[in-house]
Amino acid sequence: MQGLGNDYVYLDCTREMPEDLPALARRVSDRHFGIGSDGLICICPSDCADVRMRMYNADGSESEMCGNGIRCVGKFAYDKGLVGKTSLTVETLAGIKHLELHLEHGKVSAVTVDMGVPTWEENRVLTIQGEDYTVTPVSMGNPHAVLYVDDPGAVDLPRLGPDFEHHPSFPNRTNTEFVQVLGPDHLRMRVWERGSGETMACGTGACAVLVATVLNGKCGRSADVDLLGGRLHIRWDEETGHVFMTGGAVTVFEGELIED
């Protein structure tokens, strides 16, 4: 399944759980020797929510949360009959998230996720390959470093991304978002993801970008965020402090993985 081109392999683990999920994530993510994806997402039983999501990056590292992924988890649970409703809860390492599934002709066309309350730190300057970059650290349960550039398309992500990801000021590494402000309700970004490299989109990253851009006084509390793979609508509710993300979720194909 994919959310704005951020594609993961989704595994129904409600009846059985593979042993070594990090190794399986590395195997299925390989775009030549495996299936090909940004990582692996397992739908597991939960005793405190409708289902549980466990998300692994392409390098096998587990992340606390995944925005594009959780929208697809909602669609998966509904389409597979794991839930018989359009309002559901998903347990994650970043807490229980509430989802609203939007149907068109009985099929899930979009999902709104309450991404919870972000946390952030003061802006900090990182020196990367001799250049100083001011970043705004924001957590959506997983870590993000947000910085502003004139043209995200001109950033050499393969050269710079790994040095941001592994910068010593982020003890658990970080996802890094390169943002252009197009207007008070319109942002454009690219992302270098922790554990997966550049992806077509990052839902938690888009939320972190909206929060950082509000904190830096560069946009309003609701904006469209354009990523390589499409558009997300993000809103940071003033009253509750919760961030809401709305976007698509698409099943690409289904199959069986042969354990040779």
Ligand SMILES: N[C@H](CCC[C@H](N)C(=O)O)C(=O)O
């Ligand atoms: N693509 C995901 C983010 C995964 C974040 C992961 N790379 C991490 O280690 O935090 C999203 O849509 O939110």
